[in-house]
Amino acid sequence: MTKRWFLARAAAALAAAATLALGGALPAQAADEAPDALVQRLSSEVLDALRSDKSIKAGDVDKIMVLVDRVIMPNVNFRRMTAAAVGPGWRQASAEQQQRLQEEFKQLLVRTYAGALAQVSDQTVSVKPLRAGPEDKDVLVRTEVRGRGDPVQLDYRLEKTPGQGAGWKIYNLNVLGAWLVETYRSQFAQEINAKGIDGLIQTLSARNKGNAARG
Numbered sequence: 001m002t003k004r005w006f007l008a009r010a011a012a013a014l015a016a017a018a019t020l021a022l023g024g025a026l027p028a029q030a031a032d033e034a035p036d037a038l039v040q041r042l043s044s045e046v047l048d049a050l051r052s053d054k055s056i057k058a059g060d061v062d063k064i065m066v067l068v069d070r071v072i073m074p075n076v077n078f079r080r081m082t083a084a085a086v087g088p089g090w091r092q093a094s095a096e097q098q099q100r101l102q103e104e105f106k107q108l109l110v111r112t113y114a115g116a117l118a119q120v121s122d123q124t125v126s127v128k129p130l131r132a133g134p135e136d137k138d139v140l141v142r143t144e145v146r147g148r149g150d151p152v153q154l155d156y157r158l159e160k161t162p163g164q165g166a167g168w169k170i171y172n173l174n175v176l177g178a179w180l181v182e183t184y185r186s187q188f189a190q191e192i193n194a195k196g197i198d199g200l201i202q203t204l205s206a207r208n209k210g211n212a213a214r215g
Helices: 003-021 028-032 035-052 061-075 078-086 095-117 180-213
Strands: 124-127 138-146 152-161 167-175
Touching: 035 124, 035 138, 035 152, 078 095, 078 167, 078 180, 095 180, 167 180
Parallel strands: none
Antiparallel strands: 124 138, 138 152, 152 167
16 A cells, blocks of 8 residues: 555545535635635545544444535535436436435445545645636635655546536546546446446445445
């Protein structure tokens, strides 16, 4: 295990934590906040929270799950994230199947990153200049996580949503050049081709139950 591997895990944890933190205490003007400024502010807040909250830092999954339910859904386009990960099969899934997929995918992501949260300690986040115009509705915010070892690339895809609850919402994450949605899409496609949508749901459920049993 290299130091770079550990830092990559920390970056992944930070990405998840930043996603969870969205919406916890956003000011009223957050809908007008630039996406890069949002990421910078949230990254700083998350690092501070992780250092001060021993239970989250230790990977308390139950506490993280409560946090997810409270803050992630209004501030991350999780439906879009799940649909993109499932791929073409999403359109053939029933409303009930789509809901189950979102629930199981959320549990999988949270439990995957919970163990990595303990790796976050003395990291800092640097947000790179945003290459986007004022009218853009879909942007890429690039950051670097610095700590022990080499810097780790951590990027966010965000979209600006109109109407009630307007503001920038994360729908994909990139750690060390690997996009989260695309990584899972290849895995999910194999399951769907072999067992269908219900088979994918059963596989995710079994994996989550196994992860929960292992703590």
